[in-house]
Amino acid sequence: MTQNLLREDKLTILPITHALKGHVSPPGSKSITNRALLLAGLAKGTSKLTGALKSDDTRYMAEALRAMGVTVDEPDATTFVVTSSGQWQEPKEPLFLGNAGTATRFLTAAVALAKGRFTVDGDEHMRKRPILPLVEALQSLGVAVAAPSGCPPVAIDAHGAFKKNRVVIDAGLSSQYVSALLMAGACAGEAFEIELAGTDIGAKGYIDLTLSAMRAFGAKIDQPSSAVWRVAPTGYTATDFHIEPDASAATYLWGAEVLSGGKIDIGTPAASFTQPDAKAYDVISAFPNMPAVIDGSQMQDAIPTIAVLAAFNQTPVRFVGIANLRVKECDRIRALSTGLNNIREGLASEEGDDLIVASDPSLIGQTLPASINTFADHRIAMSFALAGLKIGGITILDPACVAKTYPSYWDALATLGVEYQVG
Incomplete structure (x- = not known):
């Protein structure tokens, strides 16, 4: 019905x-499914994600990955099989992500390390949700990125690298900004450090979810203090991953x-x-x-x-x-x-x-x-x-x-x- x-x-x-x-x-968990989809799309090889959520939010993430050359198969109602070369292609059209905050924030940071021009966009509701702190953080890393309204759409002219290996991010509005930079950081080509601006952070427990998923795909992260993370340049390894x-x-x-x-x-x-x-x-x-x-x-x-x-x-x-x-x-x-x-x-x-x-x-x-x-x-x-x-x-x-x-x-x-x- x-x-x-x-x-x-x-x-x-x-x-x-x-x-x-x-x-x-x-x-399955939306938060974990969209993290796992992103990481599987960044990894070279085939990953099998079981227990996954199939919903609007995860469908938007899967479709965005497909638009960038990643193969995403769905053999049953709770499984994604993701095969990637580890290198994303420039999409022919803007990446439309509905009102999926996780997909929008995560992909904005991740495509900054690809090569080509990308537009990350959403529906009328997503276009009212702030993303400026993440955009400003990426700009400080030398990424050509703009979001004139402070909300999506976000335009990124990506050249495959960050120009700096350290960023300070204001996460008072959303921990998703930190998660986005953390997941991208493992693909930055050199050790990458993220520091919080101030002490406020929304839903800090979701960063723990991010770190756990990253480690499952082979990342190495140290946390010398409660406000600093250091990500090794490991990239990601395809793996089988179960979602709670x-x-x-x-x-x-x-x-x-x-x-x-x-x-x-x-x-x-x-x-x-x-x-x-x-x-x-x-x-x-x-x-x-x-x-x-x-x-x-x-x-x-x-x-x-x-x-x-x-x-x-x-x-x-x-x-x-x-x-x-x-x-x-x-x-x-x-x-x-x-x-x-x-x-x-x-x-x-x-x-x-x-x-x-x-x-x-x-x-x-x-x-x-x-x-x-x-x-x-x-x-x-x-x-x-x-x-x-x-x-x-x-x-x-x-x-x-x-x-x-x-x-x-x-x-x-x-x-x-x-x-x-x-x-």
Whole structure:
């Protein structure tokens, strides 16, 4: 059913009358899949990526690699087989990456070490997402790169090398800038050093994911301090690589479990995840007594899930450390406060970049018709579906946007007995 949804469709959740129980396997990690695709494309030889996510974001990355002469085969629903010469060709057209932030940032740095002219672009939403800190860092390395708006499109005139072997990057907006430079750095031809400007960095745990994936493909990285990385000029070696399930996707299932009082087996214990968003498990498990203050700085993609759960918490919740949510697929702080206040006025408020959810357990069982504008953001759609489990009349606009990272999301809920109406 999920595959047949259209952008103009709307989906109304029917409140559940039973605890949700069953087995659901979340898709592979988007973050790890796009890292592995990039590294496999940079390596000479054939790499087999198993457990991979097949979604809009990873499809854009795969298509971009194909446009640059890399062979990407898909023998089944969770496998990519990537064969590369290690040298990318100039594409005939701009690399279109939709609203895939990982693919856009990673490729911007990687193509700077190729030869030719490249344009990295995206859809109307991606064209509002900042990339200037990465562009300025590449410019400091002698790369001819421009992004006049500070957001994509980015034009790169690449000559196969950086002119310097050290860069300072401001990662306050996104850790993806650091990850992009790290992954490119192993192909720089000489030892390459990356230093943070200041101490602020969004979702630092994702850099650990990057380093782990790089090492799996043969890279060698030292970290003499918390703000400095040194990458050896090893290039990458083709390898077989298994991708763990997506922790951000798991948060919706953990949320559905505690909200319904059920038991959902996702096949992977929370403690086994290496992704930062898995930290959300402990917070979600505390429902309906989640803490009064939740720091979302190191589990940013889990905050929409927790914020919707907070509507039913016993006590109000303030979310801090979430300023970066304003520059995600949409302004998620505004989208969350708007959606919650559509359910009941005063349920949420913004103070600077903090989000305060008033919390009201008596919402459970009420019928409060509300149309949730997802702003084409998959995480807004999937998180507000949880509200519909306990409140009648919750309608998700543009439910097809879940295809960005979890194409089978609505089907997964259906297997647990959740019912909904489309149209």
